[in-house]
Amino acid sequence: MIRLDNRLELCSRFVRCGSRVADIGTDHAYLPAYLCQRGICPSAVAADINPAPLKSGGLTVANEGLTDKIELRLSDGLAEIGEDEADDVVIAGMGGELILRIITAWNYSKNENKRFILQPMTRSEELIAGLDRGGFEIIGQDCCEAAGKCYTVICAGYSGKAPCGDPLFPYLGKLKPRENPLHARFVRNHIARLEKKAIGEPAFGELAARLRNQIE
Ligand SMILES: C[S@@+](CC[C@H](N)C(=O)[O-])C[C@H]1O[C@@H](n2cnc3c(N)ncnc32)[C@H](O)[C@@H]1O
Numbered sequence: 085m086i087r088l089d090n091r092l093e094l095c096s097r098f099v100r101c102g103s104r105v106a107d108i109g110t111d112h113a114y115l116p117a118y119l120c121q122r123g124i125c126p127s128a129v130a131a132d133i134n135p136a137p138l139k140s141g142g143l144t145v146a147n148e149g150l151t152d153k154i155e156l157r158l159s160d161g162l163a164e165i166g167e168d169e170a171d172d173v174v175i176a177g178m179g180g181e182l183i184l185r186i187i188t189a190w191n192y193s194k195n196e197n198k199r200f201i202l203q204p205m206t207r208s209e210e211l212i213a214g215l216d217r218g219g220f221e222i223i224g225q226d227c228c229e230a231a232g233k234c235y236t237v238i239c240a241g242y243s244g245k246a247p248c249g250d251p252l253f254p255y256l257g258k259l260k261p262r263e264n265p266l267h268a269r270f271v272r273n274h275i276a277r278l279e280k281k282a283i284g285e286p287a288f289g290e291l292a293a294r295l296r297n298q299i300e
Pocket residue numbers: 092108109110111112131132133134137159160161162175176177178186
């Protein structure tokens with residue numbers, strides 16, 4: 085049986101039971117294998133832009149006896165994924181800007197029945213801001229620690245809503261830093277980066293101070 089680290093395990097918790105999943109940038113295909121083995125997903129597409137990771141994903145699928153459930157596919161983002169092939173799309177382990185580009189490039193993203201489970205390694209604030217501008221709702225968000233680092237996972241879906249307009253929203257999303265120490269740690273990392281940027285641009289310092297108020 086496949087075991088996941090905290091980061092991918094947190095992604096798995098946002099996948100809806102019974103949904104067909106597409107894992108974009110699957111690499112080793114651990115996540116779709118885990119979801120299919122536990123009966124959370126009946127089937128999955130494990131996609132990657134590069135043949136080498138897809139080959140490694142193929143080994144996982146074969147070793148775990150999941151060839152009838154998981155299809156491996158060479159795809160740049162969601163380009164090769166049809167509208168009816170996935171209810172829940174996972175994009176984990178990439179930069180926030182690339183994740184946003186992948187979602188906005190897909191013709192079927194603005195389907196209100198679809199969910200996007202996103203784990204940005206960097207620039208989560210740009211991902212959240214872009215989703216917000218594009219009419220996507222942040223349905224849920226949580227944080228975890230893996231290998232000593234703090235990660236966030238965002239669950240989003242299109243609703244056509246108006247943008248939020250609060251400059252703190254891209255940094256806070258749905259996190260509750262006053263209630264959850266891991267959320268507070270994630271927001272503190274944002275504050276530290278903003279304080280560095282404030283050396284050349286004082287507006288970032290004000291943003292950092294306002295974010296700090298959200299923790300204390
Ligand atoms: C760091 S690995 C993440 C693997 C796994 N999703 C995880 O979170 O552990 C990033 C993977 O994304 C793939 N990738 C990068 N850009 C991509 C794109 N535009 N479309 C699909 N896959 C992409 C890379 O080939 C690589 O296998």
